[in-house]
Amino acid sequence: MGTARILVTSAFLRPGDATDLALREAGFDTVHAPLRGQRKPGELESLLEGVSGVIAGSDRFDEGVLASARDLRIIARTGVGYDSIDTAAAASRGIAVCNAPGVNSAAVAELALTFILMLARKVPEAMRSVREGAWARPTGLQLDSSTLGIVGLGAIGRTVAQHAQALGMRVVAHDPYADRGYAADHDIALVPFEQVLDEADVVSLHIALTPETRHLIDADALRRMKRTAYLVNTARGPVVDENALIAALDAGDLAGAALDVVEEEPLAASSALRDHPRAFVTAHIGGSTSQARDESARVAVESVVDFLQGRPPRNVVNPGYRQNLVTG
Structure with a gap:
C-alpha cells in the first residue's frame, strides 16, 4: 500500500506551511487545492481520487461527491461548522467527519x-x-x-x-x-x-x-x-x-x-x-485571525494523523461511521 494522500482545501493553507510540514512529517503526501469561489462541476470529485483524508475548508461534500471518493476515510474541517458535509452519507461509507470546536x-x-x-x-x-x-x-x-x-x-x-x-x-x-x-x-x-x-x-x-x-x-x-x-x-x-x-x-x-x-x-x-x-x-471572515486559523489547522491535522495512524480522532461529529468502517 502506497503513501496516503491528504487533500488540503482550506484557502488560508499553503504548500510548505506548518500544516503541510506536519502532514509530511507524519508520512503523508499532500495535495493543495484551495477553494476560492466556486469549483467547476466534477472538480472536487477529481481531486478526491486516491485521497485518504481531507483538511477541508468550505467545500460541499454531498452524497454524490462522497460516493465518488472510494479511498476517503476522514474529513477534518478547519472550523466549527460542518453543514457543508452530508455527515449521514459520510457515516454510511465509513468516513469520519471531525470539526474544530472552540478554536474561533x-x-x-x-x-x-x-x-x-x-x-x-x-x-x-x-x-x-x-x-x-x-x-x-x-x-x-x-x-x-x-x-x-x-x-x-x-x-x-x-x-x-x-x-x-x-x-x-x-x-x-x-x-x-x-x-x-x-x-x-x-x-x-x-x-x-x-x-x-x-x-x-x-x-x-x-x-x-x-x-x-x-x-x-x-x-x-x-x-x-x-x-x-x-x-x-x-x-x-x-x-x-x-x-x-x-x-x-x-x-x-x-x-x-x-x-x-x-x-x-x-x-x-x-x-x-x-x-x-x-x-x-463581509466575506465570512469571523474566524480569520492568525491565532484562530493556526489552531484550527493544528486540530484538523491532529484528527487526520490520529485517524490514519490507527488512533481514535477527537471531535467526531458522525460517530455512526464506526459501524461502516473499512479496515485493511
Whole structure:
C-alpha cells in the first residue's frame, strides 16, 4: 500500500506551511487545492481520487461527491461548522467527519462586537459620506444601557455577552439548551425567542444551521423587532431569510444589518445587500485571525494523523461511521 494522500482545501493553507510540514512529517503526501469561489462541476470529485483524508475548508461534500471518493476515510474541517458535509452519507461509507470546536470563538465574538459598534454608531454611513466628499454626522445609538439580544448562548454567544456587558449593555438571550446556572451567574436573562426580538436594540445570532434554525429570522421575526433595531449575523447565512431582510431594510422596518455570512457564498454580484445603505456584508471572515486559523489547522491535522495512524480522532461529529468502517 502506497503513501496516503491528504487533500488540503482550506484557502488560508499553503504548500510548505506548518500544516503541510506536519502532514509530511507524519508520512503523508499532500495535495493543495484551495477553494476560492466556486469549483467547476466534477472538480472536487477529481481531486478526491486516491485521497485518504481531507483538511477541508468550505467545500460541499454531498452524497454524490462522497460516493465518488472510494479511498476517503476522514474529513477534518478547519472550523466549527460542518453543514457543508452530508455527515449521514459520510457515516454510511465509513468516513469520519471531525470539526474544530472552540478554536474561533474569540475571533467570531470580536467580529460580532465590531459589527455591533459599527451599526450603533453608523460608521459605514459616516465613512461613505466622507468618501463621497460630504461631511455627514449621523446620530447613533449609545450602547451603554441599551439591550443586546443573543440567539444562541454557546461559547461565542457567551463571549459576546461578556463584551457587551463591559460596555454597559443589558443582555437577554434565547437558547433552549443554555446553561441556566451560567446565565444566572453572569446576569444574562434567558427569555423566549419572541421576547428577544421585542426587547433588543441589537439582535446577534450565534446558532448552528439546522432544519429548525433555517430562516429562523424570517419576515415574521423581522416584524417583531423594533424599527430602530439592528441585526448581526456571524453564524450561518441561511439562518436569515435574505429576501425578507432586504424587504424590511427597504421599508425602513429595520435600522440596519451586518452580515458575515450569507445564504449563498460568495454573495451574488447582483445582490441588493452589496450596496444597501442600511447593511454591510463581509466575506465570512469571523474566524480569520492568525491565532484562530493556526489552531484550527493544528486540530484538523491532529484528527487526520490520529485517524490514519490507527488512533481514535477527537471531535467526531458522525460517530455512526464506526459501524461502516473499512479496515485493511
